[in-house]
Amino acid sequence: MPKACPALKGMVGKVIIVRIPTLDRDGMSLVRLHGVESNGIWVESQDFTEAMMQKFKLATSTTTLLLFIPYHAIEYIVGSINVMSLSESALGL
Numbered sequence: 001m002p003k004a005c006p007a008l009k010g011m012v013g014k015v016i017i018v019r020i021p022t023l024d025r026d027g028m029s030l031v032r033l034h035g036v037e038s039n040g041i042w043v044e045s046q047d048f049t050e051a052m053m054q055k056f057k058l059a060t061s062t063t064t065l066l067l068f069i070p071y072h073a074i075e076y077i078v079g080s081i082n083v084m085s086l087s088e089s090a091l092g093l
Helices: 046-055
Strands: 015-019 029-036 040-044 067-070 076-078
Touching: none
Parallel strands: none
Antiparallel strands: 015 029, 015 076, 029 040, 040 067
């Protein structure tokens, strides 16, 4: 029997894969989910942090940047469940 899909709030604190064109026009991004609100999510992106640190010529910061991403700006979010996956191509299937 299939496991229930994870609730977005249950992923808070975890690193997730997202497709958010604002963060990466051509691909997916790894972000840590920090909060879920009725209109969007709060995420931490190391790539975004690096870009801002370079832009402002900083090597360290006493705070970590969080971005609020409205739901309409998110194409998809990838979650997972604790069920084994196999690569059919790697197994020659």
